[in-house]
Amino acid sequence: MLDALALLKTRRSVKPDQLSGPPPSPQDIDTMLSIASRVPDHGKLSPWRFILFEGDHREEAGAAIASAYAAKYPDATGDQIYFETNRLARAPLVIAVVSSPIDSPKIPEWEQRLSGAAAAMNLLLAAHALGYAACWLTEWFAYDAQVARAFGLDKHEAFIGFVHVGRFEGTPEDRPRPALADIVTRFEA
Structure with a gap:
């Protein structure tokens, strides 16, 4: 298992x-979700939840995504529908x-949404640690009302994102990171 700093320095996203x-x-799923839940949560509200897509249920969920896509784009090709079915x-x-x-x-609702984003980040880190x-990812369907209904979201809920988890052989490529001089300022009155 990686030490904490090595973990943080080596986490990379890998395309699904x-x-x-x-x-x-x-x-491991329980461990990841337990770690994902250990985030700043002002008021102890747990203003987030998780939906797991596993096994054949991934394709069933994909059918709901493809249905929403077809409704949005009636001229969609078979290849496009197939792609959406396999999202x-x-x-x-x-x-x-x-x-x-x-x-x-x-x-405030904003703080609650940030807590959910922190849960998504902890989920990524937990997966890497394991x-x-x-x-x-938050692709188009993360913002689609038909998909939200199909996946059981209430009207006040929204997707923060979809975390794709698996195995990857090798070392993921790193992307350019911003220079600290470009993103850090020091307040001086």
Whole structure:
């Protein structure tokens, strides 16, 4: 297992179509979700939840995505529909992170959504720590009302993203990172 700094320095996203099986074990999934849940959560509201897409259910979910795509694009080709049907079948496991804000007079919805984003990031880190590769995506269907209904989201909920998890042989390529001088300022009154 990697030490904490090595873990943080080496986490990379791997494209879903580069992920292979076997999928994480049930114990590893529980570990990932437990770690994902250990995030800043002002008010202890747990304003997020997870939806797992595993096995053949990935294709069933893909059928709902393809249906929404066909409704949006009636002239879609068979190849496009096929691609949409397989959106969640590219990786052995896909975990949707759902923002589910709680009505609270003290905790703004924005803070609750940020807590859910932190859960998605912890999920990526937990997968990496366990030796898996992962990618957090929000593709068009993350914003589609028909897909949200098909996946059981309530009207007040929204997808934070879909975390694709699997195995990757080799070392993922790193992408250019911003120079600290370009993104850091120091406040001076």
